[in-house]
Amino acid sequence: MTKVTIYSIAEELGVHASTVSRAFSRPELVKADVRQRVLETAERLGFQPNRTARRLATGSTGAVGLLVPDITNPFFPPLVRAIQAAAEEATVILVDAEGAAAAEPSLIARLRSQVDGILLASPLATDEVLREAIGSTPTVVLNREIEGVASVVCDMTSALHAAGDHVHDLGHRRIALLAGTVGSWAADQRRMAIRMWAAGADVELTELGPFDASYEGGREAAEKLLATDTTAAFAFDDLTACGVVAGLVEAGCRVPGDRSVIGCDDVLLARVLTPTLSTVSTPNERLAHVAMATLRAATTGDEATPSRLEGLFVPRQSTGRVA
Amino acid sequence: MTKVTIYSIAEELGVHASTVSRAFSRPELVKADVRQRVLETAERLGFQPNRTARRLATGSTGAVGLLVPDITNPFFPPLVRAIQAAAEEATVILVDAEGAAAAEPSLIARLRSQVDGILLASPLATDEVLREAIGSTPTVVLNREIEGVASVVCDMTSALHAAGDHVHDLGHRRIALLAGTVGSWAADQRRMAIRMWAAGADVELTELGPFDASYEGGREAAEKLLATDTTAAFAFDDLTACGVVAGLVEAGCRVPGDRSVIGCDDVLLARVLTPTLSTVSTPNERLAHVAMATLRAATTGDEATPSRLEGLFVPRQSTGRVA
C-alpha cells in the first residue's frame, strides 16, 4: 500500500511525470490515447492527486472559508449545506464564531491563510473591523453590504410587504414591530421594510424593542406586547417569534386566535412549531450559488458586485383573522 | 505587501532559513537570543507560516475531517461547535452527507486525502461499508461502535432508566416505545435501554414503529399512539417528540395533561417548544474532547479505545402526573 504519485504512474507507462500531471490538469494538452492510458492506470493504482502539493505549486488552496456567527442558530445549517453543495470541488472550511463577534477578526485572520476566498456571514461586526480583517483576501459578505466588498443579500422587503398585506387582509390594523438587534444589517433592513409598508397602509405601527434575536428575546417581547393593544406582530426572526408565541400562550393569549405573529427566515422550527409560523423564507440554494459565483469572480480579480435576492412570504398558521 | 517567508526573515537577520524554521517548529534547538530575534522580526514582518508548505514537507495536514449525516438535524450543530473548540489548532473540515447515507463512502474518500484523521458520525451505513471507506485513515466513530475502530459514544441507558423511573413516579404504567430507524446504532441502544428498564418495572410496554427520525415520523407515531391506551411515550429523539406532541395536541389530547412525552438529545427545540420537552441531554463538550483525544491517539498509532459517556435525563414540562 505504498503511496502512488504521478511518478509511479509515469514510470509504469514510460512517460514523463509532467505528462501525467497534464493529463489531469490540462487534458486538452495531451494526446487522447496517452491521456486515456494515464487515466486508466491512475484508476488502477488508486491514484489520488496530492492536493497539498498542488496547492504549494499553484499557490491556490482549492478551499473557501465560510464564517458563520453562530452555527447553533437554525438559520445557518441549511445555508452551510447549500454553500457546500455550491462549492462543488472546492472544500469549504466552516468556522463558527460561537456567537462572539469580537473573536471574528482573529478567526478571519486564521482562515485567510488557508483559503482562496471567504464567505462572510457576520451580522454584528462593524464595516471597519471587517474590512480591516479581510484585507486583500477575496471576500463576499452575506446578508449585509459593505462599501467596496462584494456581497449577496436576501432582501426581505417585498416579502415583508406581502406579509403586511396578508395581515391587513385578515383585518389587522394595530401592528407591532418587535425590533431586532441594533446595528445588525438584516434587522435594520427588516425594520425599514415594515415601517415603509406601514406608512403606506392604514395601520398603526407600534415599535417595541430592540430585543435579542433569541427565544428569550421573544419571551421578553411577548411581555411588552401584551401591554399593547396590537393584534399582530412582526418578530425579527423565527426563533424570536417562537418565544413570542410561547410567551403569549403562557399568558392565556391564543395564537392566532387573539394575536397573530409573523417570523422571518423559515427555519425548521417554523414548520414544527404549533402553530406553524407564518414567515419569510430565504432562497438558500440561490444565495449559495450566487455567493460562490461572486466569490469566484472576486478571486479572479473582478469588481465587487452586490447581488440582491428576494425572500418569499409563506403564510402558515400563526396568522389569522383578527378577533 | 509581498509575501513574507522564512527566507525573508532569515535574510533580515543574517541567519539561515532552517534556523528560522527551527525557531518555530523546534524552539528548543535554537539559542534563546536567536530564537527571540527570529520571533520578533517574524512578528514585525507579519510572518504567517505557510501551512501548505509545512504540510507538504511533513506529510501531515493539520486538519481533521468531521462527517455528519445531516447538518440540518439540530443535534449536530452544537456537536460541530464542540468539536471545533476541542480541535484547537487543527482545522476541522466539516462534511455534510445531506442525509444521503449512500453518498458517505465517496465523501469519506474525498476527506481522507485532506486530513490526518476523521471523526465519523454515520448512524446508518453498515460496519462493513464504513470500515472499507475509512481504510487505514485514523478514525473515531461517534455514537456507534464498530469492531476494530476507535469510538466514543454517549450511552443513554442510565438516563433513559432515570426517565422511566420519572414517569413511573408520576404514575404511568402503560408506556409506549416509539422505535427509531432500524439499523441505527443509537436507536437500537435506546430501544434496548427502555426494554430493559420496562422489564424491571411494573409497567406494560407497547412498542410502536419504527418511525422515521423526523417531525413527520413523530406525527405518524402520534396517530398510532392515539390508538393505544398508553399514557406516556418515549420518542427516538426530540424532533420526533415534537411531531408526537403536535399530533397529539391536534387530536385534542393535552400534553402532559393526557399523555406524557419524552424526547432524546436535548436539542434547542426541546427548550423552546411548548410544552418544553423532558429529554436526555448529551455531554457534547466532553464527547468532543474525548473524541479528539482518541483521534490523536489513533493518529499516533495507538489502539482503538472505545469510550462511553453518560447522557443525563432532564425533566421538563412534557411529562406530568398521569390523568
Next chain:
DNA sequence: CTGAAAGCGCTAACAG
C-alpha cells in the same frame, strides 16, 4: 547550536 542540501508531489514555463 547552526548551515547546507535534499526533498515533499505537483505545476509551469521553456524547449524540442
Next chain:
DNA sequence: CTGTTAGCGCTTTCAG
C-alpha cells in the same frame, strides 16, 4: 504534443 528543468515554502537529516 512531450520531456526538461525549476521551483512553491517548509522540514529534516547530516555535517560542522
